Amino acid sequence: MTAETRSLREIAPEKLTQEEAAAELAALAAEIAAHDRAYYQEDAPTVSDAEYDALRRRNEAIEARFPELRRDDSPSRRVGAAPATGFRKVRHAVPMLSLGNAFADEDVQEFEARVRRFLSLKDEDRLEVVAEPKIDGLSCSLRYEGGRLVQAATRGDGTEGEDVTANVMTLADVPKTIADAPEVLEVRGEVYMDRAEFVKLNERRAERGEPLFANPRNAAAGSLRQLDPKVTARRPLGFFGYSWGELSSPLGDSQWAVRERLRSWGFRLNEPARLCADVQEMLDYYREIGLQRAELPFDIDGVVYKVNRLDWQDRLGFVSRAPRWAIAHKFPAEQAQTILRDIVIQVGRTGALTPVAILEPVTVGGVVVSRATLHNEDEIRRKDVRIGDTVVVQRAGDVIPQIVAVVPERRPEGATEYVFPEKCPECDSDAVRPEGEAVRRCTGGLICPAQAVERLRHFVSRDAFDIEGLGDKQIQAFFEDGRVRQPADIFTLEARERERLDKLVNKPGWGKKSVENLWRSIEARRTIALDRFIYALGIRQIGQATARLLARHYHTLEAWQKAMIEAADESTDAYAELTAIDQIGVSVARDLTAFFAEEHNLQVLERLKEQVTVEPFTAPRPVESPVSGKTVVFTGTLETMSRPEAKAKAESLGAKVAGSVSSKTDYVVVGADAGSKATKARELGVTTLTEQEWLALIGG
Numbered sequence: 001m002t003a004e005t006r007s008l009r010e011i012a013p014e015k016l017t018q019e020e021a022a023a024e025l026a027a028l029a030a031e032i033a034a035h036d037r038a039y040y041q042e043d044a045p046t047v048s049d050a051e052y053d054a055l056r057r058r059n060e061a062i063e064a065r066f067p068e069l070r071r072d073d074s075p076s077r078r079v080g081a082a083p084a085t086g087f088r089k090v091r092h093a094v095p096m097l098s099l100g101n102a103f104a105d106e107d108v109q110e111f112e113a114r115v116r117r118f119l120s121l122k123d124e125d126r127l128e129v130v131a132e133p134k135i136d137g138l139s140c141s142l143r144y145e146g147g148r149l150v151q152a153a154t155r156g157d158g159t160e161g162e163d164v165t166a167n168v169m170t171l172a173d174v175p176k177t178i179a180d181a182p183e184v185l186e187v188r189g190e191v192y193m194d195r196a197e198f199v200k201l202n203e204r205r206a207e208r209g210e211p212l213f214a215n216p217r218n219a220a221a222g223s224l225r226q227l228d229p230k231v232t233a234r235r236p237l238g239f240f241g242y243s244w245g246e247l248s249s250p251l252g253d254s255q256w257a258v259r260e261r262l263r264s265w266g267f268r269l270n271e272p273a274r275l276c277a278d279v280q281e282m283l284d285y286y287r288e289i290g291l292q293r294a295e296l297p298f299d300i301d302g303v304v305y306k307v308n309r310l311d312w313q314d315r316l317g318f319v320s321r322a323p324r325w326a327i328a329h330k331f332p333a334e335q336a337q338t339i340l341r342d343i344v345i346q347v348g349r350t351g352a353l354t355p356v357a358i359l360e361p362v363t364v365g366g367v368v369v370s371r372a373t374l375h376n377e378d379e380i381r382r383k384d385v386r387i388g389d390t391v392v393v394q395r396a397g398d399v400i401p402q403i404v405a406v407v408p409e410r411r412p413e414g415a416t417e418y419v420f421p422e423k424c425p426e427c428d429s430d431a432v433r434p435e436g437e438a439v440r441r442c443t444g445g446l447i448c449p450a451q452a453v454e455r456l457r458h459f460v461s462r463d464a465f466d467i468e469g470l471g472d473k474q475i476q477a478f479f480e481d482g483r484v485r486q487p488a489d490i491f492t493l494e495a496r497e498r499e500r501l502d503k504l505v506n507k508p509g510w511g512k513k514s515v516e517n518l519w520r521s522i523e524a525r526r527t528i529a530l531d532r533f534i535y536a537l538g539i540r541q542i543g544q545a546t547a548r549l550l551a552r553h554y555h556t557l558e559a560w561q562k563a564m565i566e567a568a569d570e571s572t573d574a575y576a577e578l579t580a581i582d583q584i585g586v587s588v589a590r591d592l593t594a595f596f597a598e599e600h601n602l603q604v605l606e607r608l609k610e611q612v613t614v615e616p617f618t619a620p621r622p623v624e625s626p627v628s629g630k631t632v633v634f635t636g637t638l639e640t641m642s643r644p645e646a647k648a649k650a651e652s653l654g655a656k657v658a659g660s661v662s663s664k665t666d667y668v669v670v671g672a673d674a675g676s677k678a679t680k681a682r683e684l685g686v687t688t689l690t691e692q693e694w695l696a697l698i699g700g
């Protein structure tokens with residue numbers, strides 16, 4: 001916002017001159033469009049709902065005063081932003097509209113009065129209204145033809161959305177077939193994520209070092225708009241049905257009856273809902289839901305009132321972007337102002353440095369808040385948050401409290417810009433931020449206490465050192481009592497603890513036998529293959545496959561380590577050699593060299609090398625079999641084994657298993673219901689085998 005628009009913004013709509021109003025409408029159009037883009041296309045809202053609604057209301061108020069100034073690009077002509085790219089566009093048969101908002105009780109009374117006036121109802125005429133929770137997710141239209149789900153689309157700009165059929169097909173809440181549906185049926189509703197599922201999803205993302213979703217709505221939007229439906233399938237998304245689009249025959253004569261119809265087809269409904277007889281009952285409902293809000297498993301941002309009789313809904317129709325027969329009664333955004341006492345840096349398990357605001361405790365929506373997330377360093381800079389500032393705190397969807405903005409006029413004199421640390425506050429290692437990433441990370445790896453436990457767990461895990469008897473709990477306990485601080489300590493544990501075995505044995509959950517078993521399984525792992533060893537170090541981005549590539553390429557630990565140290569200088573041959581390895585790119589190379597650039601990691605490695613023997617990588621001897629060296633593709637459902645098993649078997653016989661058929665394919669093994677791959681094989685003249693023929697060939 002420029003200084004000029006800021007001062008214009010302070011003038012009430014009724015006081016603006018025509019010229020000022022025109023300038024303000026232009027500014028509002030641009031600003032709202034930017035927020036829409038952030039919300040709809042990037043799933044990353046830049047303002048709170050309340051701020052956004054305030055902008056829209058201001059826009060509408062000015063337009064009401066100066067109808068002739070209404071712009072072609074006015075936000076009141078649009079519902080949201082145009083669809084993001086990547087999905088096919090879908091034109092909605094019936095536009096997907098939005099809802100007008102009510103904030104105060106009077107707005108609701110006014111809504112009811114407007115409806116009565118519009119329909120010329122008499123005082124004694126009953127006007128029933130359905131009240132239901134307003135779910136904070138994203139709306140979606142499901143199209144059924146002949147009772148089969150044929151298309152699912154997001155709202156997009158209300159006229160045109162995105163085709164998310166493949167993704168919606170993975171939602172358990174969405175019936176794929178409906179026995180007694182009208183020939184054409186469009187069910188509309190909200191895709192959402194339960195709060196508990198959202199928290200779990202974010203925990204998993206934090207473990208993997210992936211950016212976190214700000215709230216369940218963003219998580220739902222981000223999960224639905226995945227280009228790979230397999231990703232959507234793994235996300236815990238739900239769907240509530242509450243409305244409809246095109247229909248070949250009506251679903252009932254009241255909103256309430258349609259709800260029941262949807263329920264009978266297996267849709268989940270927004271609950272608890274209520275059929276209200278008058279405004280008082282509507283407002284009572286609003287209050288009750290407001291009190292239950294925290295206990296509901298999903299986030300809601302208000303309630304929706306809908307005129308129950310559908311013949312009346314038809315008569316009421318729409319104004320610009322919203323129906324006259326419905327309105328959203330929003331909850332006030334839970335915000336409060338307080339003083340920012342300090343900014344502390346938390347180091348996550350993957351080494352991510354997260355700034356946390358330490359606040360003068362303040363009650364926000366009934367909960368005392370004394371800490372809030374500041375997300376990352378860009379966020380601090382963007383909002384220009386300084387220690388000593390008075391800040392606006394918000395509990396977004398009742399989840400993690402956030403700092404929305406600073407109150408600039410209350411900034412104390414001398415408050416200085418916050419400088420984000422470039423050293424890890426836990427272990428003093430360098431904290432680096434790769435270009436293009438939002439997160440700064442500690443490079444301390446194994447020596448950083450914040451990361452150490454997680455790294456140790458990884459170190460002993462099945463695909464790494466595979467030390468039986470050292471589970472999560474034991475690692476945590478050993479770390480806390482100082483017995484195991486870094487990997488090498490595991491191998492010196494017995495020697496150090498032998499005399500004090502009694503102490504160990506007396507710990508809950510430890511008997512003499514389990515201690516002896518532990519010593520045995522540790523001993524058994526003193527010799528390890530290079531690829532496992534590399535993987536065990538827990539270097540970022542180095543999974544099993546990459547570890548194997550590295551082991552195969554460098555053969556010995558010494559050669560690999562030497563090369564990684566040299567490769568820190570990107571002008572060396574070592575760097576060129578590293579990045580020339582198939583599937584190792586610049587970003588993986590950086591993580592590798594960063595690990596070795598850290599003195600602490602070298603020490604950890606040296607100590608570990610004193611304890612264990614790392615075997616040079618030996619390429620598996622080529623297997624002699626009828627299929628060794630052949631490329632095989634499996635397609636369709638196999639009867640005698642699962643696909644992964646078939647793949648493993650083929651590989652153990654020296655065959656290469658590919659995912660798609662080309663002229664280089666030797667055999668295509670065709671199971672039941674095979675599709676295009678079998679056809680392609682025939683077209684290319686590649687030998688196709690039945691499962692039985694394949695088994696006969698490999699002699700199994």
Ligand code: IVH
Binds near residue numbers: 098133135139242323
């Ligand atoms: S009815 C023609 N009912 O709120 C209007 N919408 O702000 C049909 N929403 O686009 C919408 N819960 O995404 C309706 N119980 C509910 C709702 C609901 C959430 C969303 C929906 C809509 C937006 C409008």
